[in-house]
Amino acid sequence: MKLLRVSTAVLALLFSTTALAADSAPLKVANGMLVDHAGMTVYTYDKDTPNSGKSACVATCAKNWPPVLAKGSPPAPYSVVTREDGSKQLAHDGKPLYTFVKDKKAGDKAGDGVGGAWHIVPGK
Template sequence: MRTMSLRWVPLVAGVLLSGPQLGLAAEPAMEKDGMLVDQNGMTLYTYDKDADGKSACNGQCAQNWPPLMAEAGAKAEGEWSLVTRDDGSMQWAYDGKPLYTFVMDKKAGDVTGDGKMGVWHVAKPEAY
């Protein structure tokens, strides 16, 4: 019986050691140079007309300001939440504010959308 239990030690140890990583997905965005960027390094923005954890940017607006979409099964955690868009799809929000990229940003680090029409702003985690 003792030999049998020793065989399980590496398996159990492996499960226990990997346990904290199981089920943890990467955050939908990261902080870089004081702003939030998506997994490709593209700047993320907030929209002043969004309210109550709901996106007000649909149709043509969403074509110019693509939402940071959440994959099926994504789970909210900490400051990260999910908002349901008008079409039923899910979008990431940070501290309740839906996040977007901007089509005129061509490379990582571009911030051409900041201040657009007085309602678009670079998403900065310390601002919330």
Template sequence: MKLFFSPALLAGLLVATGAVAQTAAPAKVADTSKGKALVDAKGMTLYTFDRDAAGKSNCNGQCAQNWPPLTAASGAAASGDWSVVTRDDGAKQWAYKGKPLYLWTKDSKPGDATGDGVNNIWHVAQP
């Protein structure tokens, strides 16, 4: 006896059993002191750096200590507007619409956006 499963039924079984990998966005949209912005899982504001090239982080060394990159796991995969860039040290970093994302060490609580406009080259990441 041969069993036949329709594609829809098979997909439903895979989802129900958790056999399909779920890819969640690495950030979400939230209200900050500067309006709507991308934030990390802890609600901390994310920023972009004008000196980055498309798909390339140029914030290393002391810069990366003040502006920690939004790190991605080694197996993280691009999805939609989200991509993963490889930093100079080999670490992986999330990017949104090709722009690498960073946190700012002087933001102390969710919703802070004190890094916006620093040296006229740092900006709140806009959704």
């Protein structure tokens, strides 16, 4: 019975540590740019106004440029934008973040420079 209590406590600690780590680092840096946990490149859109709390990329735009969804309360320099549909989108330095449907595998960056308005987010 003691072993079961200790194992339960250890598991609870491991899961809580994993959850905290996930909240503290919503994105990671790979090859000098921000990527999501699947390694997909993250972009900003010039038509988004920094710190406006909303995204200019909706409807068809959002189908091609899926928003990076926010989970919980991210640490600075990240914040959360509420989209028209009520979903929560991750923002970096006040600008909403997106991936690109034409990026097929981790590290692809086909979206960089599209329309002169989409840009890779440099990793720091």
